[in-house]
Amino acid sequence: MTEERADPAEPRAGPGTPGREGVARRGVALLAGIAVAVLALDVLTKVAAVASLEDRAPLELLGGAVYLVLLRNPGAAWSMATGYTWVLTIVALVVVGVIIRIARRLASTGWAIGLGLVLGGALGNLIDRFFRSPGPLRGHVVDMVSLFAPDGSVWPVFNVADSSIVCGGILLVLMAVRGIEIDGTRAPGKDTGGVTDGG
Structure with missing residues (x-):
């Protein structure tokens, strides 16, 4: 009776090594936690702004x-697409769904982190x-929030959600440029300088 030996090239999960599903669950939990935090902060700051800044000079x-x-x-940044508010709403819904x-x-x-920031801001x-x-x-x-001028003439007036979307988008672009895929793998031919990101 011969003993079958495991293929040494085949990865084996140890007691402290999370499986792919466990890593994915942690990623989803992180995404959801960041999205909820951003959403809560955005809602609270908007309520405070309406309550304290209505009908008063810029602070x-x-x-x-x-x-x-x-x-x-009614529109996007720089008040673009002001006549297409419903289109912007549909686009945001699609982003959330994706x-x-x-x-x-x-x-x-x-x-x-990047997707959590974008999701929280979109919501x-x-x-x-x-x-x-x-x-x-x-x-x-x-x-x-207006930078360097009270009327948004230097930079468009924004909120927590806008900042979150921009920061999340920049992070996602950096991840893509470094060749890091959403599942933690690396795209062929991309040099990440030895930095790993498997969760």
């Missing part, structure tokens, strides 16, 4: 580097689109 901070001013934006769908393949910490602005005036799918997004 100057840091010697004029930052101004707090209430702005209801993130939720691909989350099951998630096994990269960097991708989890934050979607709440405004659905529940603020003038009505569902047409609601105006509450913005309150």
Whole structure:
């Protein structure tokens, strides 16, 4: 009776080595946690802005580097596409749906953080689109931070959700440039400088 030996090239999961499903679950949990935190912070800051900045002059901070001013934006950044609020709402819904769908393949910490930031920001602005005036799918997004000028002439007035989406998008681009896939693997031919990101 011969003893079968395991193929030495075949990876074996040790007691402290999480399987692919476990890594994916941790990635989804990280994504969800970041999205919830961003959403909560966005909602709270918008409620505070409406309560304290309505019908008052912009509040100057840091010697004029930052101004707090209430702005209801029907469009995207720089007030672009102001007549297509419903289109922006649909685009945001698609983004949320895509993130939720691909989350099951998630096994990269960097991708989890980036997608969590984008998801939380998209949900934050979607709440405004659905529940603020003038009505569902047409609601105006509450913005309150203006840089270097009180009227958004230097940089568009933004909110926590906008910042989160931008930061998350930059992180996702960096991950793609480094060749790190959403499942934690590396794209062929990409040099990551020995830095790993398997979750």
